[in-house]
Amino acid sequence: MKLKEIADLFMVKEIEGNMDVEITGLQMDSRKVEKGNLFICVPAIKGFLEDRHHYAKDAIRNGAVALLVERDVDIDVPKIFVKDARHAMAVIASNFYNHPSHEMKLIGITGTNGKTTTSYIIEKIFTDYGLNAGLMGNNGIQINRIMYPTDINTQEPPTLQRNLRKMRECNTEYCVMEVTSQGLDMKRVMGCNFRTAIFTNLTQDHIDYHGTMEQYRDTKGLLFSRLGNTFKSKDEKYAVLNADDPSFEHFRKLSAVEVITYGINNEADVSAKNITMTSQGIRFLLITFKGEIEIHLQLVGGFNVYNALAGITAALIEGIPLENIRSSLSLLTSISGRMEIVDEGQDYLVLVDYAHTPDALENVLKSIKEFTKGKVITVFGCGGDRDKGKRPIMGEIASIYSNNVFVTSDNPRSEDPIKIMNDIEKGMKKYNSLQYELLADREEAIYKAIKEATSNDVVIIAGKGHETYQKFNDKTIHFDDKEIARKAISEK
């Protein structure tokens, strides 16, 4: 694509230099620039990103041939000046890759918890039905059933649109994408032609970024308000909303498209009745606008009924029969790092889960309480450089529902692990003759928790799920909760 064609995408802009240069790709990280790229100078955002204008020189040195900027930088190369580089980046990326989201059906999932789980449920049902479905989210990018790693959940437009194009080249018909609140705020998915937008739930997280819960909610609402406001189109769009969530009405009002609801307690188009839970899974009667059927999930945790209902609704929209949905759900075993059982033949249950928000931890512990005959032993920590407000709340939740708690480290990043544990401890209360210990070394905490377990107990290792690293101020080390748990069980 010529630089001139890129400049012509904007009404209000200034240009400087030769617009005839050929652009080979788009980049917003000077370290990743390739020869012939356009380097996009996005500004810093809420203290989360370094201002890319500072890296323009590095980018040119590394092979970039032109710059998109919000303000002038003293480098003599062709430049396009725009008012909003993030908006421009989204427009350019979609155009550069020839709007791949218009050639497939895009399903976006937003909410505090349950995005990854719901996306896997959808992918399973769709794939079993013979549809080619890709995934984009926290666990990576899956194209033609191969998972590629990512360092970010909702990707920046140059990577996101490139990956959507790759998916199209591999005949992907559906892309199921996790859409985070930061992603929406940073305009990463602007221009993506979503067919279905799903809302899971809204509880406290990321207040460090958004400032207040209202702002966090309003940002999530963008996924629904941006779905469109016209009905003269062949590709119908749908908002799938959790009728039981307190924010339901807010999102319903924002949606101009058809709203389809799911829920358990409030009236909904897709609902579950007669729910029974064990440590092996969940059974319920599914009631939908297409009929009723008994569902058996091998997933553990009552909250997974909501994730299943959201996924089922997305499948019903695409006309997948109830019998196929039932069969796929019965075959879905655990999802990496989500209530995943670590089984070394021991007579107590060990679960690795990704609960890193108060609501997730509470739901997980409540669910465990429902089926545990013995003690609940919890290992968890809170991330450094993330919402500090959730630390004491999670401390209190862990103390309410556990018999033993090992507070430990979960990616301390630039913070002092001891300080994070102390923040958590402020919320801990001596409920039910609770015993707890602060152990910064996560491996030691897991070993002690497993040593403590006896027959019929449950050890829940929360917060890191599928992650295979631990991030410290000065280094990132390999760390895998499942691996350590397996070792600890077999060495016991």
Ligand SMILES: CC(=O)N[C@H]1[C@@H](OP(=O)(O)OP(=O)(O)OC[C@H]2O[C@@H](n3ccc(=O)[nH]c3=O)[C@H](O)[C@@H]2O)O[C@H](CO)[C@@H](O)[C@@H]1O[C@H](C)C(=O)N[C@@H](C)C(=O)N[C@H](CCC(=O)O)C(=O)O
């Ligand atoms: C803090 C932050 O947002 N970092 C994002 C950023 O990484 P980065 O390394 O470029 O970060 P930076 O702070 O701008 O730069 C760090 C250093 O890199 C060097 N640098 C930086 C830029 C450059 O052009 N050249 C360059 O040399 C400099 O030495 C600089 O000091 O740009 C990367 C490429 O897009 C992102 O992957 C990465 O997101 C990280 C992983 C992140 O955690 N982001 C958060 C805010 C986020 O978006 N999270 C949500 C998840 C929410 C959820 O799941 O609930 C998400 O959607 O992922």
Ligand SMILES: Nc1ncnc2c1ncn2[C@@H]1O[C@H](COP(=O)(O)OP(=O)(O)OP(=O)(O)O)[C@@H](O)[C@H]1O
């Ligand atoms: N519907 C739900 N309601 C509440 N908690 C849930 C729900 N689904 C999952 N959880 C809990 O949240 C954790 C994270 O689940 P999942 O990865 O599916 O969510 P996510 O929205 O993708 O999270 P993140 O944005 O942080 O990646 C799970 O390990 C579980 O503890």
Ligand SMILES: N[C@H](CCC[C@H](N)C(=O)O)C(=O)O
């Ligand atoms: N996407 C979330 C994941 C948090 C996972 C937890 N293990 C942590 O590191 O805090 C975040 O980056 O805030």
